[in-house]
Amino acid sequence: MTALTTPNIQLGDYIVIQRQKYTKLQKFGSLDTTATLGKETLELKSLLDHPYGSTFKMCVKETKAGKRGAQRQHTLELCSETELGSTRENLGISSSGADNRDICDNGEAQALKSSDIEQLREACNESSKIIEKLVENSKTFHNRTEYSQEKYLLKKEKKYFEFVQIRQPTIRLMADIFYRQDADKVMGIRVDTLSQIISYSGVCGFGNYLLYESGTNGLLPAAMINAIGADTEGTLVHMHPGNVAQKQALLALKLPFEQQQRCISVNLYSVLREFYQNGTAAVDAVEASPKEEVNEPETDQPDTSTDEQSETTEPSTKKPKLDGETQSNPRTPPRWQLENKRAASLMHAKFDSLVMSAKEHPSSILQALIPLIRPSRPIVIFSTCKELLLETYMELKSTAKVTNLHLTSNWLRMYQILPNRTHPEVNMSGNSGYLLTGYTLQ
Amino acid sequence: MSFLKPKTHIEQGDVVILYLSVNSMHAIEAVPTIVNKKGETIANIFQTSYGSLKVESIIGVEYGSRVELSKGWAYVLQPNPELWTQTLPHRTQIIYTPDISMILHQLEVRPGAVVIESGTGSGSLSHYFLRALKPTGHLHTFDFHEARADQAREEFKRHGLAEFVTVYHRDVCNLGFTSELDGVADAIFLDLPSPDLAVPHAFKALKLSGGRFCSFSPCIEQSQRCIQELTKLGFNEICSMEVLQQENVVKTRTVPVIDLEFLKSPKTSETPTINEDNKANKESKKYLTSSNPQILPGHTGFLTFATLPPNIAK
Numbered sequence: 001m002t003a004l005t006t007p008n009i010q011l012g013d014y015i016v017i018q019r020q021k022y023t024k025l026q027k028f029g030s031l032d033t034t035a036t037l038g039k040e041t042l043e044l045k046s047l048l049d050h051p052y053g054s055t056f057k058m059c060v061k062e063t064k065a066g067k068r069g070a071q072r073q074h075t076l077e078l079c080s081e082t083e084l085g086s087t088r089e090n091l092g093i094s095s096s097g098a099d100n101r102d103i104c105d106n107g108e109a110q111a112l113k114s115s116d117i118e119q120l121r122e123a124c125n126e127s128s129k130i131i132e133k134l135v136e137n138s139k140t141f142h143n144r145t146e147y148s149q150e151k152y153l154l155k156k157e158k159k160y161f162e163f164v165q166i167r168q169p170t171i172r173l174m175a176d177i178f179y180r181q182d183a184d185k186v187m188g189i190r191v192d193t194l195s196q197i198i199s200y201s202g203v204c205g206f207g208n209y210l211l212y213e214s215g216t217n218g219l220l221p222a223a224m225i226n227a228i229g230a231d232t233e234g235t236l237v238h239m240h241p242g243n244v245a246q247k248q249a250l251l252a253l254k255l256p257f258e259q260q261q262r263c264i265s266v267n268l269y270s271v272l273r274e275f276y277q278n279g280t281a282a283v284d285a286v287e288a289s290p291k292e293e294v295n296e297p298e299t300d301q302p303d304t305s306t307d308e309q310s311e312t313t314e315p316s317t318k319k320p321k322l323d324g325e326t327q328s329n330p331r332t333p334p335r336w337q338l339e340n341k342r343a344a345s346l347m348h349a350k351f352d353s354l355v356m357s358a359k360e361h362p363s364s365i366l367q368a369l370i371p372l373i374r375p376s377r378p379i380v381i382f383s384t385c386k387e388l389l390l391e392t393y394m395e396l397k398s399t400a401k402v403t404n405l406h407l408t409s410n411w412l413r414m415y416q417i418l419p420n421r422t423h424p425e426v427n428m429s430g431n432s433g434y435l436l437t438g439y440t441l442q
Numbered sequence: 443m444s445f446l447k448p449k450t451h452i453e454q455g456d457v458v459i460l461y462l463s464v465n466s467m468h469a470i471e472a473v474p475t476i477v478n479k480k481g482e483t484i485a486n487i488f489q490t491s492y493g494s495l496k497v498e499s500i501i502g503v504e505y506g507s508r509v510e511l512s513k514g515w516a517y518v519l520q521p522n523p524e525l526w527t528q529t530l531p532h533r534t535q536i537i538y539t540p541d542i543s544m545i546l547h548q549l550e551v552r553p554g555a556v557v558i559e560s561g562t563g564s565g566s567l568s569h570y571f572l573r574a575l576k577p578t579g580h581l582h583t584f585d586f587h588e589a590r591a592d593q594a595r596e597e598f599k600r601h602g603l604a605e606f607v608t609v610y611h612r613d614v615c616n617l618g619f620t621s622e623l624d625g626v627a628d629a630i631f632l633d634l635p636s637p638d639l640a641v642p643h644a645f646k647a648l649k650l651s652g653g654r655f656c657s658f659s660p661c662i663e664q665s666q667r668c669i670q671e672l673t674k675l676g677f678n679e680i681c682s683m684e685v686l687q688q689e690n691v692v693k694t695r696t697v698p699v700i701d702l703e704f705l706k707s708p709k710t711s712e713t714p715t716i717n718e719d720n721k722a723n724k725e726s727k728k729y730l731t732s733s734n735p736q737i738l739p740g741h742t743g744f745l746t747f748a749t750l751p752p753n754i755a756k
């Protein structure tokens with residue numbers, strides 16, 4: 001990360017596409033990959049080898065009639081920041097009204113018809129030209145107040161903005177994208193709560209950490225292994241209930257191999273079996289019926305995987321590699337079994353903190369995992385449902401194995417801070433989820 | 443040395459958190475003797491509300507153990523930035539875990555990061571930065587108060603963190619972050635009365651490949667001036683927010699349920715006696731509840747974040 005040059009966009013990378021305030025995580029899998037932003041489809045092939053942070057201009061290639069208006073396909077052209085300017089300056093708008101007393105909402109303000117605008121869109125490549133025409137043909141624009149004009153321009157700019165920036169995924173950007181797209185994708189872990197999970201768990205470059213998580217698209221393990229860092233001695237054991245761990249966010253970080261190796265993802269059931277039955281008997285049983293072993297969790301509960309996740313986690317690299325291994329050396333145990341063994345040996349040595357974000361009731365999982373944590377170490381349990389944590393709080397309190405118990409939630413408010421126009425954002429998120437934290441005792 | 447990495451047993455010289463209850467914790471240094479006001483070396487006895495502790499007795503004890511006090515007991519915990527923030531000697535107002543967590547997240551601090559902080563203050567935030575960036579990163583922390591800078595430097599040394607941090611006594615608003623730090627920082631944090639004055643210096647200190655910026659200010663006017671300056675210099679992704687954490691107090695409550703139905707019908711000879719009436723009234727239900735405390739923190743400060751995009755000519 002000390003490299004002075006920003007890395008270039010490579011095939012196979014996950015990229016963040018940003019158009020104004022909208023961001024999206026996309027896998028740049030092949031040169032034919034396209035990304036969809038609303039009605040716009042972008043061909044990504046021209047991104048290859050350009051540095052992250054570059055801005056590209058969307059150039060209309062073809063327009064198809066779709067169900068909901070025109071669907072446009074764009075190619076992308078590298079452009080310089082200087083092409084981006086304030087629309088207000090570009091248009092040279094000078095006059096504005098004092099208030100809105102003369103403005104009526106009679107639907108006649110805009111002289112252009114929607115079909116005219118569609119034509120304009122195809123004819124002009126630049127949003128500023130389209131907006132210029134819209135302003136020219138608006139009967140009321142010059143009577144609007146300066147603030148109102150600004151708002152109008154921003155609204156139009158948002159619609160016609162033709163630049164996208166390509167950024168490298170980070171935990172910050174991904175936490176934002178996932179939560180905005182669908183908070184359930186990350187089990188409702190809001191940014192402030194995520195940041196506090198990292199703090200309270202104490203996860204850093206030293207020590208061994210234990211995480212149980214039942215589906216955050218890899219965000220939680222990614223955030224933890226990110227905090228553990230490259231070229232450090234920390235390790236993460238990531239337990240999950242499914243056949244394969246959700247790993248999208250982990251893959252998107254494109255971590256160095258040695259760091260990826262220190263995130264050991266294992267199935268909760270099979271690793272606990274490995275740990276308790278610790279020995280050849282269990283391994284034999286597993287070898288005799290590997291299918292049954294791995295599938296066990298699925299029969300116990302509904303599959304939590306989504307389509308997208310199975311697409312992204314179904315490891316294109318892992319599967320063939322496994323096959324290759326078994327072909328060359330049929331004696332080599334499968335990878336998940338090796339990971340189980342690595343995890344079990346760390347479990348015997350015990351961990352320096354426990355983080356849990358479970359769809360299941362946390363209580364039984366906690367009972368199984370708390371003995372694996374050293375004394376005087378933090379535990380952090382997340383849930384969107386307070387009642388589950390209330391029960392867990394009482395259970396922990398009665399065992400006296402954990403002290404300094406706190407149940408907290410958060411309030412997060414965004415502000416618009418502009419000269420003479422400072423106020424809290426109109427909408428705010430109402431549910432941060434809850435954190436139950438404490439320290440283990442001897 | 444107990445801040446460097448997780449450890450199992452208390453060694454001489456460790457800072458140890460003596461945990462009495464949720465509201466009562468002390469950070470003590472595990473040294474057998476101290477020098478008193480008269481210059482005599484005496485046994486280190488620490489006084490608590492549950493009696494005294496002979497500090498020598500905890501050396502070699504496992505962290506997380508229960509230790510006896512003369513009138514009760516306590517737990518000994520390994521310190522970390524969270525516990526330290528709650529027990530540290532206040533030299534200034536400090537920032538607490540909810541704001542700090544957001545700062546670390548938004549500044550994308552991870553091992554290897556180079557971070558500049560001003561002012562150092564009581565070192566509450568510095569300990570978090572250090573945990574997040576060690577062992578491969580570095581913290582440059584500035585304070586214009588000489589004694590505070592010296593105290594902080596001494597503290598980092600005692601905590602085993604000295605090699606990851608440089609403490610400067612310097613007025614950054616007027617003098618900047620020194621030319622040696624031009625273009626070295628991944629992230630900059632300001633907690634200053636006039637953050638806008640330090641923004642141009644922050645701009646210079648951030649890497650050419652870009653970086654993240656944060657300013658914490660209790661008043662919105664400070665944020666306003668800061669944002670004007672940031673905009674002028676080409677920072678983007680500017681956003682401001684407030685994070686407040688709420689405690690949920692967990693309690694089991696027994697709630698009486700009273701019966702009013704019997705009032706609808708007149709008393710008959712078989713009507714229960716007054717005694718039995720009372721019994722019916724005393725029916726109750728148990729609930730596991732949580733509620734917010736009477737007084738909560740309602741404001742800490744406005745956090746303003748911004749990104750310096752790559753390759754901006756300085």
